[in-house]
Amino acid sequence: MRDVAQWGLYKSFIQRELKEAIPNYREGYSSLELDAGFFRPDSILARDFSVLFAAMQFNDTKQEKVFRWLDLMAGCGIRALRWGLDAVLPISEQKRGLKNLEIWINDADLDRSNLIQRNLQPLSKKGIKLTFKNDFAEVLLARAYIDKCFFNLIDLDCFGSPNSLLQPVLRVLAFDGILMLSSTDGRSTTGHDRLAALRSLAAAARTHPASWEIALRLQLAAVARQAWLLGRGVEPLACFSDGRTFRVFVRFKRHLFHGEENQLGLIARCEICGEQSSQPLLNLKGWKDCSCGIGLARWEISGPLWLGPLQSPPTLSKIQELSNRFSVPIVGRSEKLIDRLRADEGIPVFSWSTHDIASRVPLEAPPSLDLMIKLLNAEGYLAFRSGVVPGHFRTNASLGELLRICEKKLVKGFK
Numbered sequence: 001m002r003d004v005a006q007w008g009l010y011k012s013f014i015q016r017e018l019k020e021a022i023p024n025y026r027e028g029y030s031s032l033e034l035d036a037g038f039f040r041p042d043s044i045l046a047r048d049f050s051v052l053f054a055a056m057q058f059n060d061t062k063q064e065k066v067f068r069w070l071d072l073m074a075g076c077g078i079r080a081l082r083w084g085l086d087a088v089l090p091i092s093e094q095k096r097g098l099k100n101l102e103i104w105i106n107d108a109d110l111d112r113s114n115l116i117q118r119n120l121q122p123l124s125k126k127g128i129k130l131t132f133k134n135d136f137a138e139v140l141l142a143r144a145y146i147d148k149c150f151f152n153l154i155d156l157d158c159f160g161s162p163n164s165l166l167q168p169v170l171r172v173l174a175f176d177g178i179l180m181l182s183s184t185d186g187r188s189t190t191g192h193d194r195l196a197a198l199r200s201l202a203a204a205a206r207t208h209p210a211s212w213e214i215a216l217r218l219q220l221a222a223v224a225r226q227a228w229l230l231g232r233g234v235e236p237l238a239c240f241s242d243g244r245t246f247r248v249f250v251r252f253k254r255h256l257f258h259g260e261e262n263q264l265g266l267i268a269r270c271e272i273c274g275e276q277s278s279q280p281l282l283n284l285k286g287w288k289d290c291s292c293g294i295g296l297a298r299w300e301i302s303g304p305l306w307l308g309p310l311q312s313p314p315t316l317s318k319i320q321e322l323s324n325r326f327s328v329p330i331v332g333r334s335e336k337l338i339d340r341l342r343a344d345e346g347i348p349v350f351s352w353s354t355h356d357i358a359s360r361v362p363l364e365a366p367p368s369l370d371l372m373i374k375l376l377n378a379e380g381y382l383a384f385r386s387g388v389v390p391g392h393f394r395t396n397a398s399l400g401e402l403l404r405i406c407e408k409k410l411v412k413g414f415k
């Protein structure tokens with residue numbers, strides 16, 4: 001939120017949304033007070049993930065160094081509270097001591113500052129050093145940069161698109177630090193507001209059956225480009241969406257990995273036959289023919305976007321192991337989500353819906369995902385359940401192959 005005029009609009013929006021204050025909301029080991037300001041219980045999955053990444057970071061490092069975590073747009077302060085209560089595992093507390101942890105909590109809304117301070121009291125009692133700020137994010141980040149104050153974990157949970165804050169956020173993120181980003185700007189990234197996508201992402205965003213995944217890839221590309229401007233690299237750790245909010249967890253690397261620039265590219269889909277294709281920007285050539293026939297392709301092209309992995313399965317295994325070993329208080333839905341993401345790294349980039357394929361064969365009813373995957377594996381193709389788009393699978397088989405396999409095995413009554 002860039003200026004005072006926008007801030008006024010936001011406050012009147014919140015006032016229209018006035019809800020009953022809740023005196024005692026519980027999540028993880030936290031119990032906190034909610035006021036009429038913004039709070040969404042169903043963001044619990046993103047909060048659980050942030051707790052697990054914080055726990056991994058604090059538990060992992062052998063060095064005697066200070067960890068500084070920043071909840072940049074804290075709302076009622078729930079993330080910071082959960083980091084201090086749920087992510088600081090007893091074993092890390094013994095090993096590292098709490099003197100090595102600082103948590104910064106910021107929200108520009110002055111009306112929330114008393115509530116935040118009350119909610120965070122358990123952390124002060126526990127001995128964690130807290131820094132409360134009441135600044136516009138832009139101001140806090142600029143001051144931190146001037147003061148050379150770096151954070152190991154930054155949670156940026158804003159309204160709309162976070163892109164104007166990416167560069168200042170990355171400038172104060174320590175190497176190997178983790179950025180946890182939320183965007184509610186689904187209209188631009190899913191192709192429903194193409195002008196807004198050009199403005200906020202400098203990218204073409206087209207509607208696509210896997211639009212949630214396209215949106216995540218566009219967001220990752222925006223992060224990568226800002227990191228690259230600083231000569232740094234990125235490693236996606238986890239990405240997911242509920243169709244309304246897009247969550248991206250990224251590790252900020254001192255250097256780009258070899259060929260990282262090759263991960264920036266375009267994904268095309270023929271609006272007639274549904275064929276998909278992709279190209280890295282580095283080797284951009286003409287597009288191949290689709291299944292419509294020579295010269296008939298009507299490619300709808302999205303990008304530049306991130307063509308690389310969306311998830312880091314080893315990191316997800318690590319947080320899962322941590323969560324199980326230390327009974328980190330996350331909900332069952334988060335556990336299932338970790339399982340799903342871990343099983344689908346996010347490449348190959350092509351995601352298909354069984355409904356779409358069934359309608360093109362045509363079949364009376366779409367095959368189950370398990371059957372589709374089994375058929376593709378039997379023909380030697382890679383195939384997984386998509387971790388990010390429900391009802392989709394990911395494969396390296398072309399559309400022609402998908403139709404051939406379905407025709408051969410399903411039309412003739414394959415059991």
Ligand SMILES: C[S@@+](CC[C@H](N)C(=O)[O-])C[C@H]1O[C@@H](n2cnc3c(N)ncnc32)[C@H](O)[C@@H]1O
Pocket residue numbers: 001002037038039040043047072073074075076077078079106107108109135136137138157158159
């Ligand atoms: C989506 S809410 C945060 C919710 C919170 N992270 C949670 O999990 O419940 C966004 C918050 O950002 C604050 N905010 C909006 N624009 C801001 C800005 N430019 N700087 C700092 N805070 C801002 C709002 O007051 C609001 O509390």
